[in-house]
Amino acid sequence: MAELGALLAELGGLVGLAQVGALLIGLVLGIIVGVLPGLGPLLGVTLAIPFTFHMDPVSSIALLIGFYQGGSYGGAVTATVLGIPGTPIAAATLLDAHPMALAGRSSEAVTLATLASWIGGLIGGTVLLFTAPALAKIAVRFGPAETFALAALGLTAIASLSQGSTLKGLLSGLFGLMCATIGTDPFTGIARFNFDRTEFSGGLTFVALLVGLFAISEVLMQIERTMRGWQASERIGVAFSMFRTLVSRFFGYLRASLVGVGIGIIPAVGGVTSAFLAYKLARDFSKEPERFGKGAPEGVIASEAANSATTGGALIPMLALGIPGDPIVAVMMGGLLIHGVTPGPMLFFTNLEVLNGIFATFLIGAMLLLPLGLALLPLFVRVLRVPLDYMLAGVLLLAIFGTFAVQRQTLDLWIMWLFGVVGYAMRKAGFPLAPLVIGFVLGPIVEVNLRRAATLASSDLAGYFLGRPIALGILVLVALALAFPLLRALWQRRA
Amino acid sequence: MREPAAGARPDRERETGWRTDLAASLVSMGLGAWLFRETFSFSVTASERVGGGIDAAGYPRLLAGLTVLLGLALAARALWKWRTAQAAALPAAEAEGRGGGRLRAALSFAVLLLYTVLLEPLGFLLATPLAVGVLLRITGGRGAVHAAIAAVAFTVAIFVFFRYGVNIVLPEGLLRGISP
Amino acid sequence: MNRTIARFGFAACAFLAAVGFGPAQAEFPEKPVTIVVPWQAGSSPDVAMRTLASLASDDLGQPIVVQNIVGGSGSVGTLAVKNAAADGYTLLNNWVAPHVVARLFNPEIGYNDGDFAPLFGLIALPFTLAVRADHPATDVASFVEWANAQDRPVNVGICAALSVPRMVMEEFLRTSGVENYKPVPFNGCMPDNVKALLDGSLDATTGVLIAEKIFGDAIKTLAVLTDDRVSFADHIPTAKEQGVDIGWGKTAQGWAGIVAPAGTSDAALEKLRAVLGKHVQTAAFLNKMTAQFIPIEYSGPDEFRALWTRSAELLEPAVQRLLKEKKN
Incomplete structure (x- = not known):
C-alpha cells in the first residue's frame, strides 16, 4: 500500500498545471457532450483532436482522456432526467435510473451514477496502471510478423465481434486500410493514389477523415431528423445519503467495475456490452431480481461502474500493444501519433514520461469526476436547454475550423465533406463506422509490418510465419474471429 | 420486469x-x-531492392x-x-428522414459547400456570418433578425477563440490588411 | 436567451468596428509568424522549432506558431511554404531530405534552391552504426568481419528508402567492404528500427545519437558516420578514425535550417535573422538541444546557401546510382 502511495506521488509529480487544466476542460466539455443527446465521447474526442496539435503530448492526451471519461459519464444524467440515453453506453443505466426519477428520486439516481462512475474509473485506472507495463514487457519481443498478426487480429475482431453484419464490418475495415494507402508508400517512398496532386502525397489528413466521418455525418443525420427540443425543468441536487451505498453495496460496485475493465481489454466489445453484462450479473446475483427495471439502485450502480471501468481496460491494448480496440481509443491513438508518440511496447522506452503522464491523468481524471460531476450538476442539466440548431451550428464551426487550423489547407475541408457524405451513406446502408477509422489508424502498421516480414523472409513468407509460433497463434485467433459470427449463427439456429 | x-x-x-x-x-x-x-x-x-x-x-x-x-x-x-424477403414495409432506417428532413439536410450541405468555396476569397469574417445565418434559418427556422444576430455572435466567438486562443490566423480574404 | 444573444451581437459589432477596421500598422511583424515543420510533432526538428518559438516570441513581439505539415518525406510542407505569401509570416524549417534529396529523385517536385531565402543554418545531425548489446562485434572492423562471415545477407536498417542516412550507410558499407547486405527501410531513424534490433529482426541499423540516451545499455553504437566526434557523445569513435572514410564531410549529416519564401522583403528577413538568430545562440536554447541530443551548428545565410549547392553536387551520384539499381 505504501508502495502504491509512492507510485502515485511519483505520477502526480509528472503532471503540471497545464495538464490538469486540459484534463478539467476535457472533463467538463466531455460531460456536456455526453449529456447532449446524439453527441457522445466519440464526437467529443473527434472535435477535440485538432486542438491537441497546439499542446504538448501529455496535455493533449489529458484533454482526450477528460472527454473520454466525462463523455462516458454524461449520458447517465440525460438517461435519468429525460429517459433517453445521452449516449448509447448509458442505455443500461436508463433502465433503472429513469424509473427512479419518475418516482421523484432523480437526485438519488444521478448521485448513484456519479459514485459508480467514480469507483469504476478508479478501478479501471488501477488495473491499467499495473497491466499495461506487464503486457508491454512481453510485446517488446514481438517482431514484424507478430505485430502484423496482432494488428490483423484487432481489425478482424472489430469487424466481426461488434454488432451488425460481419461482411459490412470487414468491408468497412478494408476501406479504412485502403484510405491509409493513399499518399507516399511508407516503405519505399513512391507515390500511390496521389491523383496527380502533391497535397495527397502526405496521405489523407487524419483529422479531416475523422471529423467528416463522425461529426459531419452525425450533424447531417440530426438535421434530417425531425427537429425537436427537450424539456428538462426538474431541479436536481446531490443526495448525500447515497454515499452509504459505497459500503453497503461495495461488492456491487466492485463486481461491475471488474466486469467493465475485463470487457474493455477485449477489442471491439466496449461500454454498451459491459454495462448490459454487469447489469445482468447484478440482477442474477440479486435477492430481489424483480425490482430491476423499476428503479433498483443496484442496476444504476452496475451499469455506470462497468461502462466507466471499461475506459481503463480499453486503453490497455492500445498503450501496451499499439492496437486500439474501439474507435474512441483509435482516435486517442491518432492523437498520440500526431505528437510523434507511437503507442506500443516501445512507448515504455522512448516516451516513459508521456506514458506515466497518461496513467497519472487517467487516475486524476477518475478522481476529479466525483467532485466535478456533483458540483456542476445543475449546469449539466441546464445544457439540455440549448436549442438544437445552435448546438449543430457550434459543432459545425468547431469541426470546420478545427480541421482547417491543422494545415490551413482548404483541401482538408473538401476531404472532410467527402467523408461526411461517406459516413452518412454508410450509416444509412448499415455499415459500422468504427472498423473504418481503426483500419485507417492501423493501416500503416499492418502494411509496414507485413512487408517488412516479407523482406526479412526473402522468398518464403509462409515458411517465415510457420517458424514463428506466436505469430501463428495470433493468426489462428484471427481465423476464429472471422468464423465466430458463422458459428454464432449456427448455434442460434440450433437453439 | x-x-x-x-x-x-x-x-x-x-x-x-x-x-x-x-x-x-x-x-x-x-x-x-x-x-x-x-x-x-x-x-x-523502387520496391525492387527493398520490399x-x-x-x-x-x-x-x-x-x-x-x-x-x-x-x-x-x-x-x-x-x-x-x-x-417477407416484410413489405420499408425498414426503419430507410423510412427515416423521407421528405422534408432529407431536403433540409441537402440544403444545409449545399450551403456548407458554398461556404467552403467562398471562405478563402471572402475571408472568414465575411463568409461565416452569411453561412451561419442561412443555416440557422434552414435548420432552426429562425427569423431573419434573430439568425443575423446569432450568426455574428458565433462568428466573433470562433474568431476570437482561434485568433487569440490558439494563435491561428483564419482566412482574411477581402479584409487582408485590415482585419485584426 | 435571446436578449443575451442580442447583447453579445452588439458587443461583437462594436468590437469589429473598433479593432477590425482600424488603420493598418506598418511595423513587421503585426500578426503571428508561422514556422512550418515538415515532420511530425514530437520529432527532434519539431522540438527544436518549438523551443525556439517559445524563447523568441516575446522578443519578436508576436507569437511564433509551429505548424506541422507532414508527408512526401517532407516535400509537402516545403512546397507549401514555397507557395505561401512572401511576407515573412510563413517560414520553413528546411531539411536536406526534402530540400535537396527529394528534388534529385524527382526534378519535377516543384521547388529548387532559388525559391527560398535562407535565414540561417541550424542543425547538423550525424548518423551512426548501431547493433544490439549482445552482438559479437565491438568496432567497425569486427563488424565487417562478422558480416562477411555470414552465409546470408545481413539485415541493415536504413531510416527511409530515399534518404540521406540510407545513402550514407550504403556508402559506408561499400567502402568498408560489406557486400552481402539487405537494406530494410523504416519511417525514420527512431524508434522502430531500434525495436527491430531488439526483437532480432535486424542485425544492424543506421541510427541517431539520441538512441544512445533512450536505450542505453540495450544497444551498442559502433561508430559515428561523420568526420568528427560529437561533443556530447565523444566516447563514440568515428568511422573515419576506424579506417573507413566515405569523404562526404558535412554532407554526410542531416542538416537543417530556417528559410523564408524567396521574395520576402529584406526588412522582414533582417528582423527575423536578428531575433531568431540571437535566440538560437543563447545558453537556454543550446542546453535544451543538448539535452535532446540535437547537435546545433549555426551558419550564416551565405554559408548555409553554399551547403545546399555542395550537398546537391555530392549526393547527385549516389541518387543516380540508386535510380539505376532500381531500373535493373
Missing part, C-alpha cells in the same frame, strides 16, 4: 433492405475494381482484390435477402 432486450440496444445494426445491400455491394465492387486498376499505374521499380515479396503496389492490390470478393459476397447475400 423489463428485459434489456436485444432490440432495444442502441449499437445493433440498422436493418437494411436488399436494395440497399445490393447497391452497397455494387459500390464496394466498383471501388475495389477501380483501385485495383489504379495500382498498375504506380512506378514500383521483398510484397511491393508498393502489391499490398493495395491485395486489399482491392479482397474488397471485390467481399462485395460479391454481399451481393449474394442481398439477393438471398430478396428471395426470402
Whole structure:
C-alpha cells in the first residue's frame, strides 16, 4: 500500500498545471457532450483532436482522456432526467435510473451514477496502471510478423465481434486500410493514389477523415431528423445519503467495475456490452431480481461502474500493444501519433514520461469526476436547454475550423465533406463506422509490418510465419474471429 | 420486469433492405475494381531492392482484390435477402428522414459547400456570418433578425477563440490588411 | 436567451468596428509568424522549432506558431511554404531530405534552391552504426568481419528508402567492404528500427545519437558516420578514425535550417535573422538541444546557401546510382 502511495506521488509529480487544466476542460466539455443527446465521447474526442496539435503530448492526451471519461459519464444524467440515453453506453443505466426519477428520486439516481462512475474509473485506472507495463514487457519481443498478426487480429475482431453484419464490418475495415494507402508508400517512398496532386502525397489528413466521418455525418443525420427540443425543468441536487451505498453495496460496485475493465481489454466489445453484462450479473446475483427495471439502485450502480471501468481496460491494448480496440481509443491513438508518440511496447522506452503522464491523468481524471460531476450538476442539466440548431451550428464551426487550423489547407475541408457524405451513406446502408477509422489508424502498421516480414523472409513468407509460433497463434485467433459470427449463427439456429 | 432486450440496444445494426445491400455491394465492387486498376499505374521499380515479396503496389492490390470478393459476397447475400424477403414495409432506417428532413439536410450541405468555396476569397469574417445565418434559418427556422444576430455572435466567438486562443490566423480574404 | 444573444451581437459589432477596421500598422511583424515543420510533432526538428518559438516570441513581439505539415518525406510542407505569401509570416524549417534529396529523385517536385531565402543554418545531425548489446562485434572492423562471415545477407536498417542516412550507410558499407547486405527501410531513424534490433529482426541499423540516451545499455553504437566526434557523445569513435572514410564531410549529416519564401522583403528577413538568430545562440536554447541530443551548428545565410549547392553536387551520384539499381 505504501508502495502504491509512492507510485502515485511519483505520477502526480509528472503532471503540471497545464495538464490538469486540459484534463478539467476535457472533463467538463466531455460531460456536456455526453449529456447532449446524439453527441457522445466519440464526437467529443473527434472535435477535440485538432486542438491537441497546439499542446504538448501529455496535455493533449489529458484533454482526450477528460472527454473520454466525462463523455462516458454524461449520458447517465440525460438517461435519468429525460429517459433517453445521452449516449448509447448509458442505455443500461436508463433502465433503472429513469424509473427512479419518475418516482421523484432523480437526485438519488444521478448521485448513484456519479459514485459508480467514480469507483469504476478508479478501478479501471488501477488495473491499467499495473497491466499495461506487464503486457508491454512481453510485446517488446514481438517482431514484424507478430505485430502484423496482432494488428490483423484487432481489425478482424472489430469487424466481426461488434454488432451488425460481419461482411459490412470487414468491408468497412478494408476501406479504412485502403484510405491509409493513399499518399507516399511508407516503405519505399513512391507515390500511390496521389491523383496527380502533391497535397495527397502526405496521405489523407487524419483529422479531416475523422471529423467528416463522425461529426459531419452525425450533424447531417440530426438535421434530417425531425427537429425537436427537450424539456428538462426538474431541479436536481446531490443526495448525500447515497454515499452509504459505497459500503453497503461495495461488492456491487466492485463486481461491475471488474466486469467493465475485463470487457474493455477485449477489442471491439466496449461500454454498451459491459454495462448490459454487469447489469445482468447484478440482477442474477440479486435477492430481489424483480425490482430491476423499476428503479433498483443496484442496476444504476452496475451499469455506470462497468461502462466507466471499461475506459481503463480499453486503453490497455492500445498503450501496451499499439492496437486500439474501439474507435474512441483509435482516435486517442491518432492523437498520440500526431505528437510523434507511437503507442506500443516501445512507448515504455522512448516516451516513459508521456506514458506515466497518461496513467497519472487517467487516475486524476477518475478522481476529479466525483467532485466535478456533483458540483456542476445543475449546469449539466441546464445544457439540455440549448436549442438544437445552435448546438449543430457550434459543432459545425468547431469541426470546420478545427480541421482547417491543422494545415490551413482548404483541401482538408473538401476531404472532410467527402467523408461526411461517406459516413452518412454508410450509416444509412448499415455499415459500422468504427472498423473504418481503426483500419485507417492501423493501416500503416499492418502494411509496414507485413512487408517488412516479407523482406526479412526473402522468398518464403509462409515458411517465415510457420517458424514463428506466436505469430501463428495470433493468426489462428484471427481465423476464429472471422468464423465466430458463422458459428454464432449456427448455434442460434440450433437453439 | 423489463428485459434489456436485444432490440432495444442502441449499437445493433440498422436493418437494411436488399436494395440497399445490393447497391452497397455494387459500390464496394466498383471501388475495389477501380483501385485495383489504379495500382498498375504506380512506378514500383523502387520496391525492387527493398520490399521483398510484397511491393508498393502489391499490398493495395491485395486489399482491392479482397474488397471485390467481399462485395460479391454481399451481393449474394442481398439477393438471398430478396428471395426470402417477407416484410413489405420499408425498414426503419430507410423510412427515416423521407421528405422534408432529407431536403433540409441537402440544403444545409449545399450551403456548407458554398461556404467552403467562398471562405478563402471572402475571408472568414465575411463568409461565416452569411453561412451561419442561412443555416440557422434552414435548420432552426429562425427569423431573419434573430439568425443575423446569432450568426455574428458565433462568428466573433470562433474568431476570437482561434485568433487569440490558439494563435491561428483564419482566412482574411477581402479584409487582408485590415482585419485584426 | 435571446436578449443575451442580442447583447453579445452588439458587443461583437462594436468590437469589429473598433479593432477590425482600424488603420493598418506598418511595423513587421503585426500578426503571428508561422514556422512550418515538415515532420511530425514530437520529432527532434519539431522540438527544436518549438523551443525556439517559445524563447523568441516575446522578443519578436508576436507569437511564433509551429505548424506541422507532414508527408512526401517532407516535400509537402516545403512546397507549401514555397507557395505561401512572401511576407515573412510563413517560414520553413528546411531539411536536406526534402530540400535537396527529394528534388534529385524527382526534378519535377516543384521547388529548387532559388525559391527560398535562407535565414540561417541550424542543425547538423550525424548518423551512426548501431547493433544490439549482445552482438559479437565491438568496432567497425569486427563488424565487417562478422558480416562477411555470414552465409546470408545481413539485415541493415536504413531510416527511409530515399534518404540521406540510407545513402550514407550504403556508402559506408561499400567502402568498408560489406557486400552481402539487405537494406530494410523504416519511417525514420527512431524508434522502430531500434525495436527491430531488439526483437532480432535486424542485425544492424543506421541510427541517431539520441538512441544512445533512450536505450542505453540495450544497444551498442559502433561508430559515428561523420568526420568528427560529437561533443556530447565523444566516447563514440568515428568511422573515419576506424579506417573507413566515405569523404562526404558535412554532407554526410542531416542538416537543417530556417528559410523564408524567396521574395520576402529584406526588412522582414533582417528582423527575423536578428531575433531568431540571437535566440538560437543563447545558453537556454543550446542546453535544451543538448539535452535532446540535437547537435546545433549555426551558419550564416551565405554559408548555409553554399551547403545546399555542395550537398546537391555530392549526393547527385549516389541518387543516380540508386535510380539505376532500381531500373535493373
